[in-house]
Amino acid sequence: MHNIYQPDLMKVIETRQQTPDVKSVKVRFLEEARGKEFSFRVGQFGIFSVFGYGESTFNICSSSNWKDHLEFCFRRVGCVTEALWSVEEGDVIGFRGPYGNAYPTEEWKGKNLIFLGGGIAMPPVRCAVWYVLENRADYGDITIVYGARSVADLVYVDELDKWAKHPKVRVVRCVDPGGETPDWKGEIGFVPTVFERAGVSAENSVALVIGPPIMIKNTLPVLYRMGILPSVVYTSLENRMKCGVGKCGRCNVGSFYVCKEGPILTMAQLARLPADY
Amino acid sequence: MSATISQAALRELVTEWIKQGKRVVGPREVKPGCVLYEPLESSDQLLLEGFVHPANSVKEFIFPKHEELYGYCITGNRIELIEVKPPAGEQVLIGARPCDAASMPILDHVFNWDYKDELYDLRRQLTTVVTLACTAHDDACFCTSVGLGPAAERGSDAMLLELDDGEYEVRCLTEKGKALFDGKLQASERVASVAAGPEKRFEAQQVWAFVKEHFDSPFWPSETLACLGCGACAYTCPTCHCFDIVDEGNIERGVRARNWDSCQFAMFTLHASGHNPRPDQPSRQRQRIDHKFHVYPEKFGEILCTGCGNCTRNCPVGMGVLSVLTAL
Numbered sequence: 001m002h003n004i005y006q007p008d009l010m011k012v013i014e015t016r017q018q019t020p021d022v023k024s025v026k027v028r029f030l031e032e033a034r035g036k037e038f039s040f041r042v043g044q045f046g047i048f049s050v051f052g053y054g055e056s057t058f059n060i061c062s063s064s065n066w067k068d069h070l071e072f073c074f075r076r077v078g079c080v081t082e083a084l085w086s087v088e089e090g091d092v093i094g095f096r097g098p099y100g101n102a103y104p105t106e107e108w109k110g111k112n113l114i115f116l117g118g119g120i121a122m123p124p125v126r127c128a129v130w131y132v133l134e135n136r137a138d139y140g141d142i143t144i145v146y147g148a149r150s151v152a153d154l155v156y157v158d159e160l161d162k163w164a165k166h167p168k169v170r171v172v173r174c175v176d177p178g179g180e181t182p183d184w185k186g187e188i189g190f191v192p193t194v195f196e197r198a199g200v201s202a203e204n205s206v207a208l209v210i211g212p213p214i215m216i217k218n219t220l221p222v223l224y225r226m227g228i229l230p231s232v233v234y235t236s237l238e239n240r241m242k243c244g245v246g247k248c249g250r251c252n253v254g255s256f257y258v259c260k261e262g263p264i265l266t267m268a269q270l271a272r273l274p275a276d277y
Numbered sequence: 278m279s280a281t282i283s284q285a286a287l288r289e290l291v292t293e294w295i296k297q298g299k300r301v302v303g304p305r306e307v308k309p310g311c312v313l314y315e316p317l318e319s320s321d322q323l324l325l326e327g328f329v330h331p332a333n334s335v336k337e338f339i340f341p342k343h344e345e346l347y348g349y350c351i352t353g354n355r356i357e358l359i360e361v362k363p364p365a366g367e368q369v370l371i372g373a374r375p376c377d378a379a380s381m382p383i384l385d386h387v388f389n390w391d392y393k394d395e396l397y398d399l400r401r402q403l404t405t406v407v408t409l410a411c412t413a414h415d416d417a418c419f420c421t422s423v424g425l426g427p428a429a430e431r432g433s434d435a436m437l438l439e440l441d442d443g444e445y446e447v448r449c450l451t452e453k454g455k456a457l458f459d460g461k462l463q464a465s466e467r468v469a470s471v472a473a474g475p476e477k478r479f480e481a482q483q484v485w486a487f488v489k490e491h492f493d494s495p496f497w498p499s500e501t502l503a504c505l506g507c508g509a510c511a512y513t514c515p516t517c518h519c520f521d522i523v524d525e526g527n528i529e530r531g532v533r534a535r536n537w538d539s540c541q542f543a544m545f546t547l548h549a550s551g552h553n554p555r556p557d558q559p560s561r562q563r564q565r566i567d568h569k570f571h572v573y574p575e576k577f578g579e580i581l582c583t584g585c586g587n588c589t590r591n592c593p594v595g596m597g598v599l600s601v602l603t604a605l
Contacts, residue, residue, distance in 0.1 A: 001360075001363040001395050001396070001399065003360065003361070003396070004392045004393065005346040005533070005535070006346065006347050006358065006360070007358075009356055009358065049524075049533075051349040051351060051356055051524065051531070052349070052531055053524055054524045054533075055522055075549070077549045077550075078549055081549070090354055091354050213552065238548065239546065239548070239554065240545075240547060240549075242520065242521055242522045242538075243520070243522065245391070245392040246387070246391060246392065247387055247392070247394060247518070247520070248520050248521070248522070248535075248538070249387075249519030249520070249538075250538070250540070252568070252572060253554075254571070254572065255571070255572045255575045260391065274489075274492045274567075275492065276492075276554055276555065276564070277554050
């Protein structure tokens with residue numbers, strides 16, 4: 001019997017504390033052959049689990065070009081993430097996936113890319129950034145605006161510096177007013193305002209916006225004013241899930257099953273759905 | 278030509294199935310006034326008349342309330358997964374109402390689109406459904422509003438229709454049904470008359486349009502304010518299939534299991550951030566109606582409701598799909 005709910009076992013090969021309450025984890029398939037045949041596309045998610053505590057849904061935030069391991073990132077907020085927090089190198093956790101759709105990286109070819117991320121939503125942006133940098137010739141100018149509540153809440157800070165060294169890549173970082181430290185050299189302000197001030201060209205551009213609902217809501221008018229239409233603005237829905245395979249019945253927004261038809265969709269698609277997210 | 282069986286012969290047949298080791302499930306009075314679909318220990322427990330609809334549905338016999346998906350065993354940082362035994366052993370659901378039988382082919386869609394849920398599929402294959410046509414209905418019944426009726430054959434392998442002298446006309450509808458009754462039936466000329474079903478109460482097709490256009494309508498709070506969020510409607514519904522996946526055990530061994538869940542519970546959609554897309558009972562009731570009459574038909578071409586009326590019968594505050602839809 002093939003059991004769609006049974007996970008693969010993964011060995012934890014590295015954990016890293018990114019902020020006071022966020023960690024990233026690198027895992028590798030215990031069964032080598034499984035690891036070799038496994039593939040995914042950036043934007044897809046997995047269901048990760050700690051045995052005895054349960055399963056949780058996270059974006060696979062490593063690039064799909066990295067065959068050696070998978071990476072995910074979580075904030076310590078509930079039962080499963082509390083258990084994940086104490087997971088160490090060498091421990092074994094569960095993984096099911098990949099599930100859901102992916103970023104349309106083919107459609108993005110030849111375009112200028114604008115990545116806007118807020119807080120813990122940076123990991124799903126990160127996998128896309130690495131993917132396009134690894135296929136650099138296919139894409140135009142890249143602008144990355146990343147903001148968090150405070151300096152301490154920024155994740156993957158070292159990678160922002162690496163990205164900024166690539167040609168035709170601009171990285172803007174910002175923290176909410178009051179979240180800066182005396183030696184903070186980035187911008188102070190919310191992502192939408194900082195992005196607007198940055199004066200990025202809208203020509204031939206597509207945007208990926210992932211962050212808290214309030215950030216997305218305030219970023220859309222800015223993009224619209226610049227002339228970037230909702231049909232080329234992408235986001236990711238983060239609904240609660242259990243099965244990941246379109247059965248358990250909780251992630252739907254109207255007829256849109258986030259785990260199957262999502263999580264990635266354009267703002268134009270989102271506008272057609274009922275306001276049930 | 279038709280085929281019939283006497284009630285005595287039918288009970289003998291039930292005894293035979295039980296002796297063969299089949300699990301036989303049927304309506305049974307578990308305590309005075311309370312009829313449930315339950316496994317039968319003997320054929321005299323099978324209730325064939327004097328009730329409209331058991332308080333539960335047959336879904337728990339193909340999609341159990343609690344089902345282990347796999348086990349785990351932890352030694353140090355070594356983890357071993359223990360596969361569950363695939364469902365085995367035939368079962369017969371006898372005396373299922375047509376509204377219950379119809380729920381099974383409807384549920385097949387969701388358990389088989391793209392990813393196949395073999396735990397569900399195996400149980401389905403091992404199950405033979407012998408439906409008992411309805412001779413009466415109550416105020417909660419509304420099968421005729423969703424395209425079914427007192428002798429609707431959808432999902433049945435065989436159907437029993439009561440004749441006037443305690444005999445039953447038996448219609449074998451599938452190979453499974455034929456095999457079950459092979460050699461047990463009398464050839465006859467008698468054909469049972471089918472009872473009139475409940476009056477049609479609403480137009481199912483119009484519900485979709487209404488939900489779409491009235492997503493934020495004051496209709497929802499005004500009609501569903503009384504909802505307590507207990508989930509009885511979903512648990513006794515033959516088509517509600519939402520589930521949760523949880524770990525049960527300790528740090529050495531345990532199981533990962535799925536348990537029935539309900540869209541009427543606050544935790545159902547609660548995000549880790551604290552945000553809840555459906556923060557109150559009206560939005561959860563709207564989801565229940567929307568899922569049954571719009572989402573499921575759009576995805577799978579069928580209404581996710583068989584009009585059994587269990588949501589109304591079991592609701593502590595007298596609501597249900599029917600009360601909401603007749604109020605539309």
